[in-house]
Amino acid sequence: MDRAIIYTGAVPQTTDLLNTNKQTMIALAKLCADLFGTATMATGLSCAPTSPASMSVNVNPGQIYQLANVDGTAYSAIAADTTHSIVKQGILLDAQNFAITAPGTVGYSQNYLIQATYLDNDINNTVLSYYNSANPTQAFNGPGGNGTAQPTTRAGQVSLQLVAGTAAATGSQTTPAVTAGYVGLWVITVANGQSTITAGNIVAYPNQPILPSSVLAAIQTGNLSFATASGTANAHTVALTPALQQRTEGMVIRYKSPATNTGAVTLNDGVGTASVVGGSHQALQSGEYAVNGDAWVQWNSSIGGGSYVLLECTGGALQVAPATQSQHAVQLGQFGASIGAGGYQKFPSGLIIQWGTITAAASSSTSGTFPISFPNAAVDLLVTPQLVSGAYSMIGQATRSITGFSLWNPNSASIAVNYIAIGY
The missing domain is CATH 2.60.40.3940 (Immunoglobulin-like)
Structure with a gap:
């Protein structure tokens, strides 16, 4: 982390304080990148119906962490820096309300998308006092005495937008595409004649990048690598939060099994579908998974062109390699x-x-x-x-x-x- 050096007796400069702010921001940005990576992440920002229920929803306070230019425009006396990008933190301190309108055609429904991005916003405009060299006892109001109000804060904010989809026959309506530079957070579905929005009308946008908890809680609970699986007995699907972006060697996923398998198993982890093999690196047969069993699988790119190895599923049988020594488990x-x-x-x-x-x-x-x-x-x-x-x-x-x-x-x-x- 860089720190400005100021000397006693030196004439103070505008950039002294500005550079201190900038250097602190960059240091925090690098820490955020180490914690979250450079993909967009968010915390908080939950979406809920109003109380009492109405045709509005509230997006609650939270933060967004997103890659952005150090400064897209001049920061007072410091020139813009669009050469370097850092992970910036946008903050939403107060809940933001969005009004939703139901479609006017009988039998129709409509999807609304709430999306978010990071925003640098110069705010808190004030008419500042400036030094008047011609008459030091009489300060200027604004630069050169022109009375112009100027922003006094460059705020890192969460910019939320509500995007309305096209109304269509219920069941055929689609969610609007996410705008470039934004991430999708929530989808609200309303039908013709609806007068209130309930929690059942609100679902997470696919691959929503909201962390399920604080980083400390995630370390303690392991919730970033755990999910309850859906799917069939032999085709499992897990949706991690945030969504898995890529597989890495030795990566472990834990999930609650949806059923007892009756044969070979595949797992869709959000990146794609891969085979699950047992401890002897062979396809599963049946009974290695148990319904509601806690399953641990580990990614191995060298098996079958890339497979998950089932380390264990509680309540299920365990596949082992053929025994060759006196203390080996026997098939x-x-x-x-x-x-x-x-x-x-x-x-x-x-x-x-x-x-x-x-x-x-x-x-x-x-x-x-x-x-x-x-x-x-x-x-x-x-x-x-x-x-x-x-x-x-x-x-x-x-x-x-x-x-x-x-x-x-x-x-x-x-x-x-x-x-x-x-x-x-």
Whole structure:
């Protein structure tokens, strides 16, 4: 921050105080840019019906932060500076009222837009006393004694405008476009015959740049990166306040899930629609989101050309990569199984247990096939005849392979034989 230096005994100059004002303004502007960036932001400026209700609305006090010339016109004795731009603060100290007129055609409605911009406004005009060198005891009224009133304050203001849309059949009316240099804040919709405006007639303009709270509150609550999502089970939409302008690597968005997903999920974050993948960087399957669950997603530009990674959703299942070490979480798919009279169970270590029943033909060799082939080897095979009446000889195992086995039945009758095979 620059500071003017003034010396004792030096003749005071007009620019001494003016430069102090200018340097302070620039310092505050740079601080604002560090806090908010250079995109237009606002605080406060809420819109509400009058009380009692009428065909008017009030925009309440607030501030706007917007990039503007240091000085678009001369600031007293300091020349205009249109070479440099800074983030200026416009202030609205008192609520501003806007009267709304309902359309005159039956069945019609009309949208009104309230828009805002920063304004430098020279105000508080006063006839000032000037030094009269010809007669020092008699001051001039105004420059050279001409009696002209001059502004004494360059006010940084919020300039609000009401823009009327074109009335049309209810449901087909449109909101007017925002004027260049302005930002849209509020849209008020009124219908033919309406005599009062309620809160239900007032909605935020899309991507309205009003901060939801103070910066300190935003840090404490994290409300700048949180939203309640809308959409369907597999297509989520979040509208952050203020609206997200661009994605950055590692950026986290938190939101309340609209539903339990039934398959792969996409997320529209206001910038566009992107895929959501799980912790193993694969598309979601179902149940990773739970209705009203708190979801955390993080942007990763290297996955699938850019995707959000679902870190967690409370109440939902968590996708993990395949386990390869003893303390890794295990995927259900690593416990592949087919449960039945003949089936198998896979384990993450690679071990497979298979079982089943075959009928061993009398006095002959019988082949059996495993439910699935062992990838590498069948380590052991246990065969047990089912209980039958009368005496019988033991069943013999002849051979085994990764796909099956053969048995020898020395008995004169066929026998049902249970088997358990272990392999990997």
